[in-house]
Amino acid sequence: MMPMTGWAHSMSHSLNGPTPQAILRQPQIPSNYKSMPPSLLALSITLLLLALGGEASFAAPALATGGEPSAAWDAIGNFNPVVPGYFADPTLKKFGDTYYLYTSTDGIGACEGWTQVWISKDMVNWVNYKLNWNPNDKNWAPDCMQKNGKYYLFYNFPCMTFAAEGDSPIGPWRPYGKTPLIPDKFVPPVITLDFQSFQDDDGATYGYFTTWAGNNDAGTGWVKFNDDMKTFESKGRIPYHELQGIMEGPFMLKRKGKYYMMYSNASCHDETYNVRYSINTTGPTADTGWIYGQNNPILSSDVPRKIHGTGHHSVLQEKDNYFMIYHRHDIWVSAGGLTRQTCIDRMHFNADDQIEKVIPTHQGIGYFGANQNKFPNLARGAAVVASSNEGTYLPRYASDDNNATLWRAVAGKMNEWIEIDMGSVQKVRSTHLQFEYPEHVYQYLLEYSTNKTDWKVFADKRSNQKAGCPMVDDKDVAARYFRVTITNMEPIKNVGRRAGIWNFKAFSGIDPNYDALIRKYVNADLNPPLPPLLVEAGAGYGGAVSPSGMKDAWPKSDHVFTITANPGFTIEDVIVDGKSVGAVGSYSFAKIDASHQIFARFKSQNKETGSVPRTGDLLFSCLAEDLPEGDKIASWPTQFPKGGSLAPMSNPTVTRIDGRKFACINAPEGSGFRFGSACTADIACDGFTMVAAVRHRRHSARDAWDSLVDIFYDRLQLGVYNWNGAVYVRCNGRALTSNFALADGQIAVLSLVVKPDGTWKAFADNREIMASDSADQMTKLVPGVVGGHGRCINLGRNEPDAWSTFNGEIGDVFLYKTALSDAEHKQLVNFVAAKLVGRVKPNAAK
Structure with a gap:
């Protein structure tokens, strides 16, 4: 059990009704913008008062001295993120007495997951429901509004907006058609993305949209709807020079007769992302008179506290209380900023009607109204062990009632398990499981025991065909231990299979309020169905x-x-x-x-053991045996130069293939390594040589390239296309793809030799697979020639495009600032190959 920090474990927030005692315990635009990923206090220490009835009341989160929220990122029972899983670009609406959270489904390539909505009565106990309308393979930044007894749902596909109408907040949705409601450049020169609706006091309805808003002074586009909500009375734009710093994610808010245009600034992929605003008193479409708000940016990252990439928000108003709903990167900042999570924090106005800075917290807000599940979580803070874990995705995170942390098994494996020890035998009536990808089908076996020896089945879901969060299983038993074995799952697009659990919860009873919500929103069976067995070949x-x-x-x-x-x-x-x-x-x-x-x-059959030639000409080399013994990689030491290292980007891990270490690079995570720091000077060379041991693993993302070794973006690059295994080379900006392709799971020694005159040959296991007679000389490598970036030497991915990452494992790597001779090249490849079959012992190159 992890230590509890400050009051983090005992804090609870209530709007209406008592809080259960158990819970108290407990910018030039790139030409390919359409294919780019979505858009980049001193307060006193206060304990929350529990509202014991009457009108809903809202208390601010407790803050530690120095103005920092008291809860650590891994504290038991944090309320931020609001829901478990990867969900970005949130719009939170309250229709009647129910909250509906619409988001982009993140963590699957460039937000390529199925459309879904989260539903709750109290903002803590949620149900995930898949929608019937999934218009495109990328459905970004949704918005939903109600008018004239109907509901309207908007989704963005880069770069256009689609719409549908329905009779309830969850549909079923009737799309307007296959053509977009708002095509790209509908309001020139504004790029159509991140649509958000706004209804003024007179009933007039508007929509706002933009991305890369600084280009050509575009700002944000707007439309004014006719009553049919399908056509427009007028359209226009608020130029960029009126909305200082606007990048994307426009959101209009009206308060006390003033119009607040709020928006995101900077890059959604890193810690620079933030939220700003400007004010106008004239009207929601005024093209002049916008005054840049005080306290900007009002929402920013707090990297030391692991709050990273805050932005793309919406606002929920509850009477005179305002709350900002926004996304931020997951704690591990994985997948190049494409595994985002939704959070909520209080938003205040000062006496001058300016928005104060919003403090992003891990603790969050908590309950809005009466808790809909009165039974305490018996597994909260329980001890957990697991069959394996990937890096720092620790087993204990599955019992901490915290949506920021999860247990994840070693990548790609099924039949992985966790075992929960609640400390004593207790009556258990129901369990809830929140898997890593809530919108996907998981098949599992849930067992229980009183003594950890005699196991009985609590629920057999090894043929389950329904997605859901939570996955609920009911049975009346006495238990101390639970064991969850994930036997199979619906493969995740661009990711594959990955066993992971945000939270396991156990309850002594079933609250009819939450149970009714869960039973009301049941997803249909997967079609086609998911087979319950697996056969794995390697x-x-x-x-x-x-x-x-x-x-x-x-x-x-x-x-x-x-x-x-x-x-x-x-x-x-x-x-x-x-x-x-x-x-x-x-x-x-x-x-x-x-x-x-x-x-x-x-x-x-090759008995040659080879050797490492001309070490004085190495740019760097790293050996697989120097990877750490654990899963996590803090650094990868280089053999040459002595004392150097490769720094990890995102979350590469160590894996073993037939007993031998490899660095595991997952394309969806955007993981990889960087050698040294950003270069500003040319690298003089007399040709170049690259040699690397790799295992390629297929995944379906079709990027422009998937880098294995990358120098200055595209000055010199050796890679493998993830979707088909084809080996390719980029040399001084020119690309060539071979007819040779690695099979899924195949291990090979790939190499590239570039002569000083620019001609080159590529090899797989010492066999030539392609060549170029280009006359572009290779006597120096020049950094920063592509758009000002491209100043780094990377392994496993290029720079800065984390979504163009090699998928597989990397072993020994050698980079030379010279063209090795045919004999030297063969000698080095033999050395690397001999280690893979065990003829050369580790450390032979030292």
Whole structure:
């Protein structure tokens, strides 16, 4: 159990009714903008008073001395983020007595998840519901409004706005059609994105939209709707010079006769993202007279407190109380800023009607009204162990009742488990599971025990076909321990399978209020259905198993695998479910009733062990055996230069393939490494040589490139396209793709030799796979030639485009500032290859 910080574990916020005692315990525009990812106090210490009835009342979060909110990011029971999962660009609306949170579904490529809405009566106990309308593969920055008895839902696809109408806040939605409501540049030169509606006191309805608002003094576009909500009475724009610093995410608010245009500034991918505002007293579409607000920016990152990338907000008004709903990056700041989470904090106005700075907190606001689940979480703060964990996604995070933290197993594995110890035997009537991707289907087995020896089934969901959050299982038992095993899940686009749990909760009873909400919003079964079994195939260096990777399988199905050695290799052994079946060339599973694994090892016929030539000409080299023993990588030491290191970007981890270390690079995480700092001077060279041991893993994102080794963005780059395994080279801005492709899961030694005259050859396992006779000389590498960036030397991704990241594992890497001779190149590749098959022991290059 983690230590509780300050009052963080005991704080609760109530609007109406008593809080349960148990809870108290407890900018030039780039040409490809349409394909870019979405948009970048001293207060006294106060304990919250519990409202014991009457009108809703709101208390400010407790603040520590120095003005910092008291709750640490990993404190048990924090209310920020508001919901578990990756959800960005939030719009929060209250219709009747119910709150509806509409967001972009993040953490899946460039916000490419299915449309959904979160529903709650108290802003703490939520239900996730998938919508029937998913107009595009990217549905960004939704907004919903009510008018004339109907509801209108808006989604943005870069760069246009689509609309639908419905009879309830969740639909079913009837789209206007396949054409956008607002096409791009509908109001020139404004780019159409981030639409938000606004209804004035006279009933007039407007919509605002923009991104990259500083280009051509664009500012924000606006439309005034006709009563049909499908056509417009007028349109126009508020220019950029009137709205100082506007980038995207416009939001109009009216208070005391004044119009507040609020908006996001800077880059949504990093800590510079912030919220600002300007005021006008004339009207919501005035093109002059906007006064830049005081206290700007009113919402900003607080990096030391792990609050990063705050922006793209909306505002909820409850009588005279205002709350800012915004997103910020997850605690790990993973995937290049594309795993964002939704938070809410109080927003105040001063006596001059200026907006005060909003303090972003981990503690959040908490309950709006009476708690809809009166039973305390018995698993809150319980001890947790797990089958594995990736990096710092620790097991204990699954029991901390905190939506900022989660347990995650080693990447790609299924049949991973967590075990929760509540400390004593207790009556349990219901459990709630909140999986990492709430809008995806998870299949799992939930067991319970009083003694950790005799396990019984609480719920068998190994054939589950419904997504949901929470996933609720009911049974009346006495238990101390629970074990959750994730047996399969609906693959996540651009990510694959990843076992993870935000929160496990156990309750002694079922509150009819929350239970009614959960039962009302039940998702339909997945179509087509998800098979309950898995068959996983992999191979060591020197060959392949086909088909490879992890595949869904139905009971009683048959599966045949072919094992093939590369030229110069022979099959050494095939391992099935942990047992050797010999050096066979094929293997079959017949009428399976369980999941299975098959793995092949190969033996090299090449007896040469090679060596590392000309170490004085190395730019740098790093060896896999120097990776740390744990999962997390604080740095990767270089062999040359001595004492140097590669710094991790995002969250690369250490994995082992057939017992050998590799650095695991996940494209969705935007992970990788940087060598040294940003360069401002040219790198003199006499040609160049790159050699790297890699294992490629497929994922479906189709980016412009997926970098393995990258120098100055596109000055010199060796990479593998993630979606098809094709090897490519970029040299001085020119790109060439080979006809050779790595199989999914294949290990290879890739290399590139560039001569001083600019001609080059690329190799896989010492076999030439492509060449160029370009005459563009390679006597120096010039930084910053592409848009002013491109000043870094990276491994696993390019710079600054984190969404163009290699997906797989990287072993030994050597970069030379010279063109190795054919003999030297072969010698080095032999050395790296010999280590992969165990002929050369680790540390031989030291």
